Amino acid sequence: MKGLRKYLLLSFITAFTALFISGCSSNDDVDKVRVAEVTRSIFYAPQYVAISEGFFEEEGIEIDLTTTWGGDTTMTTLLANGADVALVGAETSIYVYAQEANDPPINFAALTQTDGTFLVSREPIDNFDWNMLKGSTFLGQRTGGMPQMVGEHVLRKHGIDPRNDLNLIQNIDFGNIPSAFASGTGEFVQLFEPTATQFEIDGIGHIVASFGAESGTVPYTGFMAKKSYIEKNNDVLERFTKALYKAQKWVESSSTEQIAKSIQPFFNDTPLDVIENVVENYKSQGSYATTPRIKEEAWDNLHIIMDQAGELPMTVDFNELVNTEIAEKVTN
Structure with a gap:
């Protein structure tokens, strides 16, 4: 339960010390989605592929990507309306839910499915x-x-x-x-x-x-949004998830060299051969989710891992913090 009070305290402070534009903005049928990623990592290759290969653009979405460096900061940014979507570990949604949040973050799409x-x-x-x-x-x-x-x-x-x-x-x-x-x-x-x-x-x-x-399989890193945002912007998130799914299939079928070249602009300080090696390591062990669907058995495994570590504040039902409808609609 480390960091639970920090989530709420930081979100309270942030909400009163920064001005954020909440929700998505439309311009000529293009919806801007502000994404806060917990760190910049080759581990998140499908996200960068979705941007660089134009899959978000094809769905009428402009991504405003910010790296917020850490689970606490990322969750604070989401809760304070500094981002529409957060890319962060699913465990953070459990921490916040345990504090009886009025508008809890809901996991709606998987990006990675193993430890990295x-x-x-x-x-x-x-x-x-x-x-x-x-x-x-x-x-x-x-x-x-x-x-x-x-x-x-x-x-x-x-x-x-x-x-x-x-x-x-x-x-x-x-x-x-x-x-x-x-x-x-x-x-x-x-x-x-x-x-x-x-x-x-x-x-x-x-x-x-x-x-x-x-x-084993676990919802290690994925996309979440506040419940209220999902209710008001379901169509936007469907298109967001559709673009992600295109990228996941592209990564699955492409060579490590193709993937490395696609995401290299996001890692200017890393040599291309190193990016290729890292992509191969992650791809070969199945770290990249091949579908945005979050599986219930992975959610249960997360609970086991957190409980063993003494960090599980409470057991939360899969359907309480996971929205499966968006991913199912996109992948069917």
Whole structure:
């Protein structure tokens, strides 16, 4: 339940200190949709493909994309009408709902369906076994976030008690975790791409396992909007989701080289070959959702992961926070 009070406090402050234009605006039959993404990541490739390949434009939608850097900030932006749609982990909708929000965020489309982190070791390991983590110093992700919760879930899956079988470090800010490992902290670290691949290139670490391949299907990152926005702008979100679905099918059928070239403008500081490698890592393990439909079994798996981590404030019925009608209409 870490960060619950922060969501509400920040949204209250933001609502009274910033002026936002709520809802979508129309101009010559083009609807602008303001999207707040939790971070900029190759993990979200289908979203960038939908923009770069013109799929949103084909549906009469102009995307105003802002990176809000963090689940707390992203949710605050959505709640305070600073965005129409948020791209963020589904767990944040549960946190807000548990605070009895009057206008809760509703998940309506899936983007990623596995965890996006990889286990990186300081030394090369030819025949990795998860038991090698026992007794080690493991630099994990921040407490309360999906990477940390999934990381602990995977460790337990392999018979490792995160609290007693290793030295688990979780007090380093997300942005500083790579530099902490590079500076000598930890024998293992949980990292997102492209940092994991770049560490291999630079000889800092070695990818030995994927948390996404081990986690099972989960609504890891997806699109949500406030209930009131969905009710008033259902047609806009149907077209938004249709464009996303086009991109998902395009990603599924395209080569890693094609995908990398399509999304490269969003990652100017990352070499094309690194983007290709990262896309291949995510695509090969099924991280990119191939349909916007959010599955109930994935929602149940999310509850299990959060509960094991001690971060589940309450059990929330699938139909309470997931709108399936939009995705079903688009994909049928």
